[in-house]
Ligand code: HDD
């Protein structure tokens with residue numbers, strides 16, 4: 001592997017994580033549509049919402065990650081892809097807006113009727129978004145995105161058999177992942193009915209996703225021959241076989257109610273498909289454009305790789321913390337009830353407001369001198385620091401020492 | 407710097423009939439995203455401060471306030487996330503040639519920003535859902551990364567914008583981008599600092615005045631317990647301190663603009679000809695090469711821009727008409743920002759005087775009426791400032807290197823996309839207002855007497 005391949009591997013890993021994590025979120029949205037009316041339906045929809053609440057935003061950042069890595073490391077390819085596939089990408093963007101807005105709105109809803117309306121909007125967008133993103137991937141994989149500014153067809157680049165296949169697969173996979181995830185969550189909160197319901201859905205969606213994937217081989221054979229040929233040999237074939245095995249294992253695990261383990265094998269199945277795609281297409285990114293030629297200059301690639309590794313060192317422990325709290329059931333309740341009051345401690349109360357206030361005034365004078373009257377960069381830096389100190393000190397003078405008097 | 411060689415863009419530029427729509431679609435998306443982002447930057451610090459007051463005093467009221475604010479923070483954050491996602495799509499949907507040509511130079515900023523967003527999203531989830539399960543100390547600690555990430559996130563985005571305004575960190579060789587040094591491009595840029603500080607302070611002004619404005623309206627409607635007084639005073643104090651500071655920072659920004667982007671300054675001031683000892687015009691309308699019906703203050707412009715009443719200020723005549731931004735858009739936006747900024751600073755000073763001298767909140771009804779409009783006005787100032795920066799840079803997307811018309815997509819259907827997005831945003835705005843009102847209406851869980 002060369003340096004110029006590394007960011008692509010990062011982007012593909014990001015894509016897998018987005019598919020698995022945000023996919024489960026979209027799937028949960030889609031299941032809300034089929035939950036039906038009445039108390040049982042409401043419980044289902046509520047469950048779907050609650051399990052996703054704390055992780056919703058974090059899951060969606062993976063898409064941002066993929067986009068930014070792509071445009072930094074393979075700018076020409078990114079420009080070509082985004083301009084040709086503008087329609088599905090805009091659709092996906094709007095879908096994400098609706099899904100996110102529905103999520104924010106749910107905190108304010110009061111009556112079941114409002115909740116149902118919100119969930120319906122969220123469900124539609126949860127189907128449209130993965131389909132549109134999958135269709136865009138299908139356009140790239142079937143070589144319908146040439147290099148150039150909107151050089152491909154505005155519609156046939158994403159309305160074609162391969163795009164339909166991958167879009168459909170994305171929807172089915174999302175539904176499947178969500179059902180597995182929600183079944184596991186139902187076990188955790190000890191709700192047998194919900195567990196049974198989502199287990200059945202997981203099995204159904206899993207079989208469906210498997211059927212689409214297998215039938216898809218024929219579609220690729222006729223519609224995307226180069227991709228097909230790449231997929232049926234070498235390491236790519238190995239990846240496909242691994243994916244089939246992982247998929248089958250997941251179904252079996254769901255059958256035996258081992259939902260926790262099933263999550264990981266499902267992720268593995270998705271990862272193997274994405275890896276297979278990458279391997280089958282290598283070394284081409286777009287028709288006539290190799291990864292090597294698409295890659296940014298050396299210094300940029302080094303900077304991206306270093307940034308991603310450093311960022312990952314911060315990110316993964318934090319994600320671990322979040323999911324750890326979530327899976328142990330610590331984040332199940334919405335904020336609301338009071339908690340015991342902590343021991344009071346006086347930190348700044350000891351310092352008299354007058355002293356802080358005088359220090360703040362001094363900082364203001366210094367700030368004006370250094371920022372507004374002086375001209376050197378170092379003086380400006382001091383001036384900014386002094387002005388920020390003015391705001392902070394002034395704030396504590398009034399709101400910390402004086403607040404209780406109001 | 408790089409004016410000598412014309413740029414050979416990575417993808418062949420195409421003629422786009424709807425360039426103006428593309429620009430407006432971009433402007434619309436920013437105008438929606440940036441006010442939300444102010445809450446992402448400034449609100450966590452306020453919530454955390456209130457939680458700290460609770461921990462220090464044991465007073466239940468602060469806890470109730472912090473919890474209610476944290477719900478609002480989460481809802482606004484979610485909307486910030488989705489509008490930001492649209493913006494990242496638009497980098498490719500609207501300006502593929504900008505991204506294709508310069509992604510290797512500026513993209514790193516966004517890539518690092520991505521991690522900032524991750525940290526913010528993760529810890530905001532832990533913070534808002536973690537009130538009960540976490541120990542008070544841990545819970546407080548989980549809010550700190552949110553504050554830091556709000557800062558680093560804006561740092562990264564602004565480093566990109568500063569680079570577009572003052573490009574460096576690469577060379578053009580035969581029209582191609584070579585010798586790329588992304589770190590120098592993003593962080594070795596003198597233009598970054600005033601933009602960053604000005605935006606960061608703006609975020610506290612916008613958040614502070616908007617939140618305080620909500621309780622000012624409650625007071626005008628007659629509900630004025632200790633809860634409302636506290637919830638008004640804390641954000642108001644921040645905004646009142648920040649507003650005068652913003653005038654100083656804005657003046658610094660103007661001096662930087664005078665040095666690095668003389669044409670933008672000429673548009674801001676409506677200065678047609680290069681002038682020695684230039685005067686400043688307040689109000690008025692630019693037409694036929696001069697400002698009409700404005701008030702001229704002799705030599706003030708030279709003094710403000712270069713600290714010398716006789717300094718020469720470059721006019722619009724230094725570039726050909728095709729290379730000038732639309733003067734009145736930039737000029738009016740600038741005057742709006744400065745006018746509002748000055749008014750907010752005065753309001754802030756009035757409050758600070760009452761607060762420090764009399765040790766209480768102002769009592770005049772007019773103060774609370776002014777406060778109710780201060781929030782929306784600060785948003786107007788915020789957007790106006792961005793209009794000055796972005797429209798003032800036109801017709802360049804990368805100043806003196808790449809024209810916006812060369813950056814734009816060749817795809818059809820921009821008006822359709824624009825209209826769709828405008829509708830979606832209108833729905834989004836209605837939805838956000840609805841949910842905020844709902845959250846505000848929820849009964850207070852106060853056990854203490856107010
Ligand atoms: C609450 C918001 C707010 C307020 C009260 C002000 N500004 Fe501002 N201004 C902004 C919010 C803003 C901003 C955050 O929207 C901008 C856009 C880009 C930037 O760096 O900050 C901006 C840009 C901006 C620019 C252009 C910078 C550039 O292109 O790089 C100048 C010259 C000023 N401002 C000057 C001022 C002055 C002299 C003010 C005094 C009253 C002022 N601003 C108040």
Ligand code: HEM
Nearest residue numbers: 429430432433436437501504563566567792793796797803
């Ligand atoms: C990275 C940070 C960027 C920031 C912070 C930023 C900020 C803004 C803002 C706030 C506006 C709205 C002004 C208004 O309301 O009219 C705006 C407008 C605009 N921006 Fe930027 N922008 C950024 C990047 C970009 C990029 C990547 C492009 C395109 C390549 C771009 C090109 C434009 C254009 C063409 C407009 C519309 C100007 C007009 O209406 O004449 N900006 N920008």
Ligand code: HEM
Nearest residue numbers: 061064443446447483486487490491493494523559560563
């Ligand atoms: C081209 C310009 C911009 C792009 C592409 C962009 C992109 C994004 C994205 C993708 C998010 C969501 C992050 C997440 O998923 O958590 C976001 C949020 C955010 N953006 Fe922007 N943005 C732009 C302009 C700006 C500007 C002008 C600012 C102003 C300082 C800003 C500051 C932030 C902050 C602080 C957040 C955190 C979310 C929040 O607190 O609401 N962005 N942005």
